[in-house]
Amino acid sequence: NNFVDYLPCAGSGDSALCAALTTKTLTGVLDDCLCDIESIDDFNTFKIFPKIQKLQERDYFRYYKVNLKRPCPFWADDGHCSIKDCHVEPCPESKIPVGIKAGSSNKYSKAANNSKELEDCEQANKLGAVNSTLSNQSKEAFIDWARYDDSQDHFCELDDERSPDAQYVDLLLNPERYTGYKGPSAWRVWNSIYEENCFKPRSVYRPLNPLAPSRGESFYTWLEGLCLEKRVFYKLISGLHASINLHLCANYLLEETWGKPRWGPNVKEFTRRFDPIETKGEGPRRLKNLYFLYLIELRALSKVAPYFERSVVDLYTGNGHEDAESKALLLEIFRDTKSFHMHFDEKSMFAGDKKGAKSLKEEFRLHFKNISRIMDCVGCDKCRLWGKLQTQGLGTALKILFSEKEIQNLPENSPSKGFQLTRQEIVALVNAFGSLCLSSCWCF
Numbered sequence: 128n129n130f131v132d133y134l135p136c137a138g139s140g141d142s143a144l145c146a147a148l149t150t151k152t153l154t155g156v157l158d159d160c161l162c163d164i165e166s167i168d169d170f171n172t173f174k175i176f177p178k179i180q181k182l183q184e185r186d187y188f189r190y191y192k193v194n195l196k197r198p199c200p201f202w203a204d205d206g207h208c209s210i211k212d213c214h215v216e217p218c219p220e221s222k223i224p225v226g227i228k229a230g231s232s233n234k235y236s237k238a239a240n241n242s243k244e245l246e247d248c249e250q251a252n253k254l255g256a257v258n259s260t261l262s263n264q265s266k267e268a269f270i271d272w273a274r275y276d277d278s279q280d281h282f283c284e285l286d287d288e289r290s291p292d293a294q295y296v297d298l299l300l301n302p303e304r305y306t307g308y309k310g311p312s313a314w315r316v317w318n319s320i321y322e323e324n325c326f327k328p329r330s331v332y333r334p335l336n337p338l339a340p341s342r343g344e345s346f347y348t349w350l351e352g353l354c355l356e357k358r359v360f361y362k363l364i365s366g367l368h369a370s371i372n373l374h375l376c377a378n379y380l381l382e383e384t385w386g387k388p389r390w391g392p393n394v395k396e397f398t399r400r401f402d403p404i405e406t407k408g409e410g411p412r413r414l415k416n417l418y419f420l421y422l423i424e425l426r427a428l429s430k431v432a433p434y435f436e437r438s439v440v441d442l443y444t445g446n447g448h449e450d451a452e453s454k455a456l457l458l459e460i461f462r463d464t465k466s467f468h469m470h471f472d473e474k475s476m477f478a479g480d481k482k483g484a485k486s487l488k489e490e491f492r493l494h495f496k497n498i499s500r501i502m503d504c505v506g507c508d509k510c511r512l513w514g515k516l517q518t519q520g521l522g523t524a525l526k527i528l529f530s531e532k533e534i535q536n537l538p539e540n541s542p543s544k545g546f547q548l549t550r551q552e553i554v555a556l557v558n559a560f561g562s563l564c565l566s567s568c569w570c571f
Contacts, residue, residue: 153411157419159358162469167418167567174463175425176564178456183561185453186224187442189299191554195511196292199504201319212306212380212388213507217294226445227295227550282492283499283522286515288551298516298558301509303371304378304390308507316505317368324494324501325364326357334409356476356487359423360494366420367517369413370566372400374513377569420521421567422471424560425464427524430531431556432461434548437539442553457557473528488529495522513562520559523552 156163182188195215198204220228286293321333331349332339350358379393401410434440435457442453477484477491499518505511527534533546548556 153414153418157415157422159355159362160419160422160469160471162418162422162471164415164418166469167421170467171421171564171567174466175460176568178460178463179557179561179564182453182456182460183558184299185456186444186446186449187227187453188554188557189297190218190223190227190295191298191512191516191558192286192288192293192295192551193512193515194286194290194293195508195515197286197503200500201504202315204504210307210507212304213308213509215296215301215508215512218297218300220295222297223295224444224446226443226450229445281522282495282525283519284496284503285519285549285551296512301512302378303374303509303513303562305375305380305393305396306507306509307380308505308510312506313510316501319501319504320364320498324498325361326353326494327361334412335406354487356491359419359476360491362416362419363423363521364498365413366416366418367521369401369417370420370563371513371517372413373397373417373566373569374562376400417563417566419471421560421563423473423528424521424524424556424563425467426470426473427527427556428461428560429464429467429470431527431534431548432458432465433534434537434546435461437537439540439542477529492525495525516555517559517562519552519555520557523548523556524559526552527556 153164321327322329325333327333327349331346334346350361353361376397377392378390379396381389381391381393383389398405400406401414403411406413435454440454442450442457444450444453477488479487495518499515499522502511502514502518505514530546536545
């Protein structure tokens with residue numbers, strides 16, 4: 128099948144809109160890596176995207192637990208969007224697979240979900256459910272695992288899944304799309320992300336910022352003068368922003384007749400945000416940053432494969448047949464990611480003197496963690512849902528890339544306190560990359 132078949136507009140009769148959204152305008156090698164856009168397009172279209180889309184439909188990956196009621200930690204709440212399309216429909220408990228619902232927030236294997244003493248275990252070390260048939264050594268490993276989960280440094284602010292405000296959401300029933308959320312509230316969120324967290328001085332204005340003076344230091348002259356790590360940080364945020372905007376353009380509320388909405392691609396909005404002339408050359412740069420972000424998350428998937436290849440990881444939902452199929456499909460995707468021959472080399476980052484590199488890495492981590500906290504300031508629940516999921520997915524990818532030694536030293540048959548992923552992180556990682564795969568198709 129041609130990749131256009133995967134677009135929301137495919138088969139809708141809007142052939143002109145499909146053609147506009149899928150016209151290829153980007154070519155060449157990306158900055159700060161040795162990969163060309165054409166290679167990414169071919170790899171994504173014919174190898175990765177169809178499989179990642181199937182994986183996202185599996186029960187393990189479609190249900191995401193999230194707290195959409197956390198208050199904004201940085202400014203007075205603007206109030207939640209009253210537009211009906213901003214609403215997120217939580218999933219009834221009866222719809223959640225028993226293996227997911229019964230498990231603790233951190234565990235995803237059958238062994239970690241088969242205890243009759245779940246409540247006692249939660250109170251003791253927040254251990255989660257441990258099979259009573261496990262050896263003492265394995266129990267101790269789970270305890271170490273729980274301690275590690277509670278103490279490790281994340282790139283993201285994780286929701287407490289034990290909070291009464293945390294609810295399961297079916298991602299397939301709450302797709303990322305345009306909801307009508309815009310204006311000062313949305314502007315404040317992105318302005319805070321770029322102006323306060325992208326290592327940028329106030330005197331340098333990002334492109335197309337309406338507050339920028341007519342003259343001033345060139346943004347890209349400033350950006351090219353930064354170290355690699357800070358350039359990468361900006362490109363990741365810009366790429367994430369571009370992906371979100373592409374989803375809004377491709378799945379736009381075109382009209383609503385008698386209460387029945389019609390969603391589809393909006394060429395005018397796409398042109399406004401990405402056309403080279405309309406954006407004074409900024410649109411293609413944004414799309415290239417999306418490809419750069421794709422490379423980063425692709426690299427993370429290829430590096431984390433050994434973690435999931437172990438028998439201790441089951442992707443447990445309670446349905447043994449589906450669980451086995453889900454893991455087999457995930458491992459197949461990992462094999463595909465390893466076959467890509469133009470990966471970004473993360474070892475080029477934080478490669479200076481050890482003290483300086485460690486300090487810069489911590490600054491990098493804290494800046495990104497701050498951005499994940501800003502997601503709790505988004506006024507639209509559906510936008511907040513996907514903002515939280517995608518920043519957590521990217522944060523998980525970064526955590527993987529900078530944990531190579533810990534991943535290489537994982538024990539085969541027991542949890543490791545050196546490196547762990549929660550189910551929440553796993554679901555976010557796969558779905559965030561799935562969003563990028565779809566966005567890349569729209570760029571093509």
